[in-house]
Amino acid sequence: MTDRQIHIRSCSLCEAMCGLEVHHADGEVKLIRPNRNDVWSKGYICPKGTVLGHMYADPDRVRRPLVRNAAGDLAEASWDAAFERCAELLGGVRDKYGVEAITAYLGNATGFNYSISRYAGMFLQLAGIPTVYSSGTVDTWSKNVACQLMYGHSWRIPVPDIDRTDFMVVQGANPSASQGSFMGCPDVPGALDLVRERGKVVVIDPRRSETCAHADQWLPVRPGTDALLQLAVVNVLFDEGLVRLGHLADRLKGVDDVRAIAAEFPPERVAEACGADAGAIRTLAREFAAAERAVWYARIGTCNQEFGTLASWLPDVICALTGNLDAVGGMMWAKPVAWSMLQQDWGFEGGFDRWRSRVRDIPEVLGQFPMGCLAEEIDTPGEGQLKGLIVVGGNPVLSAPNSERLDNALPLLEAMISVDNALNETSRHAHVVLPGLAALEQHFYSEMLWGWAKRSAAKYAPPLFPPADDRPDEWEILTRLGAMCAGMGDVNAAEFDDLYFSALAELAGVDPAIALEASPEPGPERLNDLAIRTGPWGDRYGENPDGLNLDKLKELPDGLDMGPMVPQVDDIVVNPDGKIDLAPERITSDVGRLEASLERPDASLVLTSRRHVRSNNSWMHNVEVLVRGKDRCTLLIHPDDAAEAGVTDGELARVSSSSGAVEVPVEVSDQMYPGVVSLPHGWGHDKPGTRQSVASRYAGVNYNLLVPPDFVDVPSGNAAVNGVPVAVTPASGAPASGVPA
Structure with missing residues (x-):
């Protein structure tokens, strides 16, 4: 037995990019500890960062290609045989139906992979497929649309200068669990505690989340009404003379348009719909404007809701109106050591409604259709029907709205290729599964995450364990698949x-x-x-x-640290006139739809999602040390709502929407705002044909069975995952057991 050695690297699972010491010997990981010398994370890690060794050694991980045989089973094959079958399948679809019958789905995991993140764009360009789907339209697309229209670039997203701000609003985000999203920052809870020492932290959320323990104030809001609350804040800023444009005065256009829009939304008008006190909204606006340095951070909960683009646009507007955009301690743009291809200005213009979906006539937004369209484009016969699909690093059977229909549609495809190292709920339908690399088998330097980091730092790590000698690199897999789609054969x-x-x-x-x-x-x-x-x-x-x-x-x-963010609006904004557009017509035209929502009756209960620090969407549930213990796939419900629905803590409840129904254990908790219930995202590991032995024992229920495919944010097409009207009743089955013995 050899002595233990230490491999220094960064965790590649989220934006925090925490530094790790990987202790290993004889080809095995023995222990993972935080790297206290890491210039970026300085000794901080979360529980997920400790399990990269478990993921590498996972006996369920796909290590060799799987090809569906004549009996219909997926069996191991050589790489040559797998690529030959891919060429045969994709070529067959192209020859018979044309390249327009092939599409691709890119999942979140693509952005955290050293190779795939740098080649996904090349793959799509080479393939020449006319439509593409991604996890973005379930996650970030409303923010991308806001940035495209305000700054001229969909991926130039400002981030909080959390280390230097005095007042921070956290809306629709739970960084204590997610470690931040569109905000590269290790130990966000610790950073929030330091903000509190300097000033104040306010959390706006329908759940008193873990982040509230690091805040001074919890301001609950009804899901889907975030934009109403934000407009009321803007109303107060103008009405009470609190607007100060400062250094951006000559760079902003549309200020008067914003003033006119916000005039119709005083706090007293929106308070009942939001479920927030009008006085509390006024106080928030005054305190934000009075702070020397303030930042309004709004994330996933504001993006994937019915008015997601409005709720993603207004935080940047509020910061601009108070002198806190592109200013120290406010919302700023990262300055990465290595530029990201996503954020470069290559001269391409983002588009809207340049083409439409075949079945529902849905407009394209920034080159994509909503994920809710994918199933119907596969299972609806007619000219242009999708016959081929390449899935890269994603599991849309769990993450897509109306996911049951997608699950039933995938077997209809004539060619389905999954690039994935798990045989999961989606890849089980593939004709060929091409495995990717485990994190410890590849280099790591994030292509995109440093583009949303609070400091200009950089870290590189080589692979710890070599992959099998005969396997191609992941960039080569994407290149060859792209060429096959383009009709070039294997290249x-x-x-x-x-x-x-x-x-x-x-x-x-x-x-x-x-x-x-x-x-x-x-x-x-x-x-x-x-x-x-x-x-x-x-x-x-x-x-x-x-x-x-x-x-x-x-x-x-x-690592290397080149310092904090600096003002750089001149280099960021690429609109033809060089100005930040505070009132883009595509966004402001949606205000009428928001205003109309004030008049409709509220559903008795609405559903919102939640995250946990031990989960990462759907792909960390096959690690026993992360999922064992108390059942986390539960329905959180306020005691008053539980009593009215007749459901009891620890027993099963039936949750139903217009799209579907699930039965799930109840967890009665006053951390929920009345009228709102919560389920975690990413569970539902009960499908036959998967190879995830741990996840299947902790199956949980699939949140997206309840999400209607046509419940979207109109300007962006982003799925409205939060704010889904539901009914909760007692289940007919036995009491919930929750977790395996």
């Missing part, structure tokens, strides 16, 4: 990568020949090197000899 991925790299080098302003000579090996390493070299502190391939490159960063395993 030499390295040759395509030279062309891809050269094009990116030219766009970055360097000579492709010089860049190719400096980085001859294809793959994500040289893309990473290119982004560092041509970033704000890069050496530009020798032009700045003292500048950074990937080799220099590799010599700093604990």
Whole structure:
């Protein structure tokens, strides 16, 4: 037995990117501890960061390709045989129906993968498929739309300067569980505690979440009414003369339009609908405006609701009106050491309604249709019916609205390829499963997460364990699949990568020949090197000899910190006139729909989702140490609502919506706002044909069975996962047992 060694790396599971010490020997992880020397996280990790070894050693992990045989079963095959079958399947669909019959779904996991994150865009461009689906339209699309229309770029999303703010509003977010979203910050709870020492933290949420323990005030709000509360805050800012445009005075347009819109929404008009006291809303507006440095952070709960674009737009408006946009201690833009391809200005314009879905005539938004459209586009016969699907790093059978219909539709496909290292509820339907790498088998330097980080830091880690010798890299998998969709058959991925790299080098302003000579090996390493070299502190391939490159960063395993965010509006806004548009017509035209909601009767109960620090959507539930213990897939319900519904703590309740029904254990708790019930997202591991032995024992129920596919935020198409009207009644079955013995 060899002595233990320590491998230094970052956790790749969320925006926190915490530094880890991975203690290992004889090809096994023995222990994972926080790296106290990490320049970024300084010794902080959450429970998820300790289980990368479990995920690597998971006996259920797919390590060899799976190909469906003549008997209909998925069986292990060689990589050559798997690619041959992919080419046969995709080529068959293309030849028979055209490339428009093929689509792709990109899941959240793609953004946290060293290779796939850098090649997903190339894959889509090479494939030439006309439509694409992603987890974005269940998660972030309303924020992307707001940023596209305000700043001219859908991914230039401002983030809180949490370390220097004096007053922070946290709305529709629970960073104590999620570790932040569109906010790269380790130990958010600790950071919030420091904000409280300097000033105040207010949490706006229908649940008194874990984050409330790190706040001064909990302001409950009824799901779907966040934009009403925000408009009321804007109303007070104008009505009481609290607006101060400051340094952005000559960069903002639409201020008078915002004033006119907000004039119709005083706190007294919206308070009843929001479930919030009018006086509390006025006080919040006054305190926010009075703070020297303030930030309004709104995330997933404000995005995936009926008025998600309005609720994603208004926090930036509030910050702009109070001098807290692109200002120290307010909402700022990150300045990453290595630029992200997502956030670069390549000259492409985001579009709206350039084409429409075949079945429901739904408009395209930023190149995508809502996820609720995917099932119907597969199972509805007619010209243009989808026949081929490539799923990359996602599990839409659990994450898509009306997921039961999608589950039933996937077997109708003539070609389904999953790039995934789990045989899960979605990939069990695939004709071919091409496994990805475990986190410890690949490099790590986030392509996109540093673009939303509170500081300009950088960290790189090589793989700890080598993958199997015969397996292709993940970038090669995507390149070959893209070429198959395009009708090129199986191709030499390295040759395509030279062309891809050269094009990116030219766009970055360097000579492709010089860049190719400096980085001859294809793959994500040289893309990473290119982004560092041509970033704000890069050496530009020798032009700045003292500048950074990937080799220099590799010599700093604990990372490099280049300082906090700085004001940079001139480099961020790419609207033709150079101004921030505070009142884009596509957004403001939706205010009428919001106003009409004030007149409709409220549903007796509405459903909202929740996260847990030990979960990561649907893909951390096969790790025993994370899921064992108290059952977390429960229906949280206020005592008054439980009494009215006739349900009891610990027993099963039936939760039904217009889309479906589930039976789930009840957890009566006054942490819920009356009229609102809550289920966690990402469960429902009870499907036959999966290979997740732990998750299937802790199956839980699938939240998205209850989400109607047409319940969306209109301007963005983002699914309205939160605020779903439901009924709760006692279940007919036996009392809930909750967790396996």
